[in-house]
Amino acid sequence: MQSKNKIKYIRSLGMKKFRDESGCFLAEGNKLVKDILPFFECELLVAKPSWIAQQGDIRAGELIAAEGDDIKKASMMKTPQDVVAVFKQPNYLLDKDELKQNLSLVLDGIQDPGNMGTIIRLADWFGIKNVICSPDTADIFNPKTVQATMGAIARVKVFYARLPELLNDFIDFPVYGTLLEGGNIYEETLTANGLIVLGNESKGISRSVAKYISRKLYIPNYPPGIKTSESLNVAVAAAITCSEFRRRLN
Amino acid sequence: MQSKNKIKYIRSLGMKKFRDESGCFLAEGNKLVKDILPFFECELLVAKPSWIAQQGDIRAGELIAAEGDDIKKASMMKTPQDVVAVFKQPNYLLDKDELKQNLSLVLDGIQDPGNMGTIIRLADWFGIKNVICSPDTADIFNPKTVQATMGAIARVKVFYARLPELLNDFIDFPVYGTLLEGGNIYEETLTANGLIVLGNESKGISRSVAKYISRKLYIPNYPPGIKTSESLNVAVAAAITCSEFRRRLN
Numbered sequence: 130m131q132s133k134n135k136i137k138y139i140r141s142l143g144m145k146k147f148r149d150e151s152g153c154f155l156a157e158g159n160k161l162v163k164d165i166l167p168f169f170e171c172e173l174l175v176a177k178p179s180w181i182a183q184q185g186d187i188r189a190g191e192l193i194a195a196e197g198d199d200i201k202k203a204s205m206m207k208t209p210q211d212v213v214a215v216f217k218q219p220n221y222l223l224d225k226d227e228l229k230q231n232l233s234l235v236l237d238g239i240q241d242p243g244n245m246g247t248i249i250r251l252a253d254w255f256g257i258k259n260v261i262c263s264p265d266t267a268d269i270f271n272p273k274t275v276q277a278t279m280g281a282i283a284r285v286k287v288f289y290a291r292l293p294e295l296l297n298d299f300i301d302f303p304v305y306g307t308l309l310e311g312g313n314i315y316e317e318t319l320t321a322n323g324l325i326v327l328g329n330e331s332k333g334i335s336r337s338v339a340k341y342i343s344r345k346l347y348i349p350n351y352p353p354g355i356k357t358s359e360s361l362n363v364a365v366a367a368a369i370t371c372s373e374f375r376r377r378l379n
Numbered sequence: 380m381q382s383k384n385k386i387k388y389i390r391s392l393g394m395k396k397f398r399d400e401s402g403c404f405l406a407e408g409n410k411l412v413k414d415i416l417p418f419f420e421c422e423l424l425v426a427k428p429s430w431i432a433q434q435g436d437i438r439a440g441e442l443i444a445a446e447g448d449d450i451k452k453a454s455m456m457k458t459p460q461d462v463v464a465v466f467k468q469p470n471y472l473l474d475k476d477e478l479k480q481n482l483s484l485v486l487d488g489i490q491d492p493g494n495m496g497t498i499i500r501l502a503d504w505f506g507i508k509n510v511i512c513s514p515d516t517a518d519i520f521n522p523k524t525v526q527a528t529m530g531a532i533a534r535v536k537v538f539y540a541r542l543p544e545l546l547n548d549f550i551d552f553p554v555y556g557t558l559l560e561g562g563n564i565y566e567e568t569l570t571a572n573g574l575i576v577l578g579n580e581s582k583g584i585s586r587s588v589a590k591y592i593s594r595k596l597y598i599p600n601y602p603p604g605i606k607t608s609e610s611l612n613v614a615v616a617a618a619i620t621c622s623e624f625r626r627r628l629n
Contacts, residue, residue, distance in 0.1 A: 243493065247612045247615060250615075251611055253608045254598075254600045254601075254607050254611055255600065255601045256600070256601040256607065279608055279609075279610075280608065281607075284607065284608075315626045348504075351506040351628065357504050357506065357531075357534065358500050358501075358503045358504050358529055358530065358534075360529075361501055362500060362501070364497075364612070365500075365614060366618075368611070368618045369619060369622040372598065372622065373622070373626075376565045
């Protein structure tokens with residue numbers, strides 16, 4: 130590969146500042162890039178000739194055949210694969226009417242990119258199309274998050290918004306949250322449409338958001354009343370909650 | 380703190396080789412160390428005087444009051460807290476009769492220490508006391524795993540064993556696994572006692588283990604038949620599976 134500047138640019142997308150400036154994000158790995166190529170506009174794709182040959186027509190602003198060493202230099206991964214690609218960030222419009230006709234997730238300060246990606250992946254599994262995040266939630270375009278979504282980033286729309294203002298428009302709509310004082314999730318009435326709020330890994334749901342939660346849920350431990358861990362990992366709690374909502378519709 | 384050798388020893392426990400040699404493991408963080416102190420034999424505890432003063436009687440082979448700088452040197456964490464402790468690895472005996480009277484997890488090559496710790500934490504939540512791991516599963520005493528268990532390591536017994544040999548003794552016992560060709564988990568009969576097998580993050584359940592699975596389960600995506608992510612994160616699949624088993628007993 131000729132240009133050191135290209136490598137520098139790709140690597141710069143590891144930082145939010147440069148992602149914001151360029152409006153782009155980075156995705157890596159043979160399967161991930163292949164999976165999301167049809168869904169996002171690809172600005173730059175750097176891959177081994179063998180990977181390129183395996184694909185059909187690749188639509189990319191710039192396509193560079195490179196050797197492993199160059200890909201390694203551009204990569205954020207411990208074990209780089211055969212392709213690194215720069216995509217334009219999508220520009221979705223938040224449609225409150227759409228939210229009111231579906232089940233959606235609200236992330237209130239999720240910090241870990243791995244947790245965030247895992248949650249997007251499970252949202253996709255359970256047909257949840259919209260995820261709204263507080264401004265202090267991990268960046269969906271952080272390379273680690275993109276990686277952890279395993280391609281679900283192409284099917285789930287992620288928005289950032291100030292949550293109290295947003296939730297103020299959902300006063301008469303079911304807003305769920307898992308809280309220690311909530312009702313048994315296996316027994317409570319769960320609606321087909323609603324918002325499910327998930328809180329920060331250590332602090333939980335913030336006070337300014339908690340007051341909008343109209344339906345408090347609790348995942349009971351087993352056997353009841355025995356001392357166990359004080360909480361579940363947020364992606365685990367999200368998984369159990371989404372599964373229980375979808376089981377009811379099964 | 381006087382001794383550089385102490386710091387060196389503590390840090391060496393980041394590597395499996397030295398954990399095996401010493402039969403010890405490392406735990407860090409104000410809450411984690413406090414939570415597990417009553418359950419494991421503490422060989423060495425290094426903490427700020429303020430943390431020590433907040434505890435009652437601390438039972439440790441060696442107790443060292445140290446300043447933040449020394450704790451930082453000994454720590455594996457990005458943001459070290461006030462205490463680092465070395466514990467003896469427990470020596471549990473695998474009791475097959477106990478397994479036959481309970482619900483237990485079997486981990487077949489889980490690689491990520493974070494996933495492993497998250498699974499131990501959720502096992503604890505759902506009252507699962509025994510987790511049996513293939514030899515190539517992440518080490519429960521890896522500091523990252525210990526951290527991710529959030530203290531559940533004190534309540535869940537983790538064993539390493541060759542799985543085919545083990546499962547050979549459970550031929551007439553329900554052995555569950557989540558597989559793409561399995562039956563709908565929400566509809567299948569689930570027993571109160573059994574083994575739930577969880578597979579490697581990318582390769583799933585290995586062939587030599589899969590043949591012992593007598594009850595195949597599938598977590599249906601939603602809506603049925605729509606193209607979504609091809610799989611769920613293993614800790615997420617574990618969470619949904621354990622939750623569904625426990626819901627039936629609720």
